[in-house]
Amino acid sequence: MLTISQVTERTGLTPYTLRYYEKIGVLKGPSRRAGGARSYTESDVSYIQCLVTLKKLGLSLEEITEFTRDGCVMDRIQQGEDPDHFTPTLNKRTEILSKYLLDLEAKRQELDHMISLAQEKLNGYLELSKERCEELK
Incomplete structure (x- = not known):
């Protein structure tokens, strides 16, 4: 089990951000230790x-x-759950990623x-510097 400090080191997020993600529902609340401190698993870290x-x-x-x-739908399907059960989720994820892939392609062209x-x-x-150096010789 990992502390919030260990998770922040591994993910680059701050403790504030982890707590905020938990508060708004992006991240499910981790288990707690006896004193109430958050305790994360390796699976939690992968998800984060x-x-x-x-x-x-x-x-x-x-x-x-x-x-x-x-x-993590991919993990659930690999563990034997029926992929048809996830059709709406997979469609939504495909839609979201397709939109962002187009945005990233446009940014790449601009870059x-x-x-x-x-260059x-x-x-x-x-070339100008090279010419200037040759003139000074």
Whole structure:
């Protein structure tokens, strides 16, 4: 069992964020120790890391809540649950991820363009510097 401090070290989230996610229902409340301190499992940490990934993709907390409503569906299907039971969830997750994939592709194209412009400028400056050094010789 892991403490909230250990979980924050492994996930990069603050204790405040973990408690907030718990409060709004994005994260289910962990078990508690005798004194009331939160106690997390490795499974909890994996789930929190999934939340972090979804947040990095740009999903809002509302979308993350919707996305994770039925828990880790892939694990449940691998454990033998009927995939047909999860059709609405899988459809919603597909819709959410498809939207964000399009957004990420657009951002990648924009970044590729910016990288190209920066490389052109850099090459121009390097060429000018090289010419200037040769003139001074």
